[in-house]
Amino acid sequence: MATVLSVSGSPSATSRTARLLRHLDRRLTARGHEVIPLDVRTLPAAALLGADFGHPAIVAATESFARADGIVVGTPVYKAAYSGLLKSLLDVLPQHALAGKTVLPLATGGTTAHVLAIDYALRPVLSTMGAAHVVQGWFTLDRDILVGDDGTLTVAEGAAEALVQVVDRFSDALDSRTALLTASR
Structure with missing residues (x-):
């Protein structure tokens, strides 16, 4: 069983991004992974902004981050890039905090004009932090993430199917890497 750190880079307490991540966490748990959620917004702002390591x-x-075998990084897209809150966290982590990790980048946003934020803004940072494998990420439109009055989350059919495939590919890559590392020990 691999350990997955599920990181929400949304500053909002009612974030669709965070809710989507927690929804996907259940899928990873069902696939046998231990999932640890981390909402960056719960970290002290002064420590993040002041780089209080x-x-x-x-x-x-x-x-x-060090304990995790895999990392899911979710962020809303603002101005064609990942959130400043997520950037603040990445900035205080050690340079190679993702060394040897399998990473799944996910993003949410209001328009498909932001779809390239994963590949042009987030993926390069994850790679420079030493990620062993950054799997194909996924962008989900805000309108495809529906939150009911009772807080239940529903993902539009096409988006839900795509997310299942993306999460399963991440899980498979994580399982393969974990098996390889275990065999080499």
Whole structure:
């Protein structure tokens, strides 16, 4: 069983991005992975913005990255890039915090004009942080993520099918990498 850190880079407490991630976490759990959620918005702003590497919350987040076999990074897209909140977290992590990790980038946004934010903004940063394998990411339109009055999440049919495939490919890549590392020990 692999450990997956599921990171939401949304600053909003009612974020569709975070809700979508938690929805996908259940799929990963059903596939046998231990999933640890991390909502970056819960980290102290002063520690993030002041690059307080020694702050207990930053140390704990860094340890969560180190412990994980795989990372799911979800972000809303603002101005054709990932969120500033996510950038603040990535900036306080060690340069090679993703070394040896399998990573799945996910993004949400209001228009398909933002679809390339994963490949042109987020993927390069994840790669420079040492990710062993950044699997094909996915962009989901906000209008395809429906939140009911009771807080239940529904993903539009086409988007839901695509997300299942993307998450399953990530899970398969993670399983393969974990098996390879276990066999080499």
